[in-house]
Amino acid sequence: MTTRLFGVVDETIARGGAVALVTIVRAQGSTPQRVGARMLVFEDGHILGTIGGGCYEQDACGKARLALQTGRPLLAHYDLNDDFAEEQGLICGGQMDVFIDPIAPTPRVCIVGAGHVGYHTAQLAATVGFRVVVVDDRASFADPSRFPTAERVDVADIPEWLRTADIGPRDYLVIVTRGHREDLDAMRAALGRETAYLGLIGSRAKIARLYARLGEDGLDAARLAGIHAPIGLDLGAVSPEEIAVSIVAELIAHRRGRLGSLGEAADADAGRSARSMQWLPPSVR
Secondary structure, eight states: OHHHHHHHHHHHHHTTOOEEEEEEEEEESSOSSOTTOEEEEETTSOEEEOSOOHHHHHHHHHHHHHHHHHOOOEEEEEETTSHHHHTTTOOOOOEEEEEEEEEOOOOEEEEEOOSHHHHHHHHHHHHTTOEEEEEESOTTTSOGGGOTTOSEEEESOHHHHHHHSOOOTTOEEEEOOSSHHHHHHHHHHHTTSOOSEEEEOSOHHHHHHHHHHHHHTTOOHHHHHTSBOSOSOOSOOOSHHHHHHHHHHHHHHHHTTSSOSHHHHHHHHHTSOOOSGGGSOGGGO
8 A cells, every 4th residue: 555655646746736645653552553554635635545534534634735735744643532532432542643744746936037137046946946947038048058957948928928838836936027018918927827926026116016007907906915026035135146046035935834825925025125126127137
């Protein structure tokens, strides 16, 4: 069974899905399963394998689905002598600890704009373990030889690419195009996709103007509030290299659960001071 479970984990990751591996790591007294019993919990709640059934397995499934959302492993303790077990009619009389490990594909960063900031962001994101895709409508910039660590470099119309590319709910979108008009067109397309993260470069004044335009398009205010804009942590960055550090730092924070969900991140964004760059002219991007 263990070999089969790990094979299913491999297949799930290869398809771009995620799964939580739930394992009994300590058992004492009378428990329905021994140490090493495992089950998989998928994002839709269905399971494969068992750690013994009953109310505690149901509880572990709920915790596993939460772990899949947060990306954080956790250790759950169950006392089969307590009221929790007694109410369910369990006859066991032991204790056990269950380790829940969420397993997901390596996150992918789609960098929209292959200028200076996009170039340095791509290099740094790959260094810290993100898969990287780069797109630009300029072939001289979206040149695979400039991005040796990217898994793909596309030359395409940016809005069309954003509408049709294989972007999924685990992907990170970083909008760093060469100009304000291009940013607006990219955002109009990007907001129609479900992603883990959406960030936009620019000064606060520029962001406010862009939001006003998007609001005129009838886009939902709650969706706009979920954008990380201006993008990046407030590090006082000035150069394209430093700005890339601030962007990737924010991606890491989001990946590790330090920024919360898109909606919660809006509160953090609101308290930030204006980003450096974000005064940089489009030609420097």
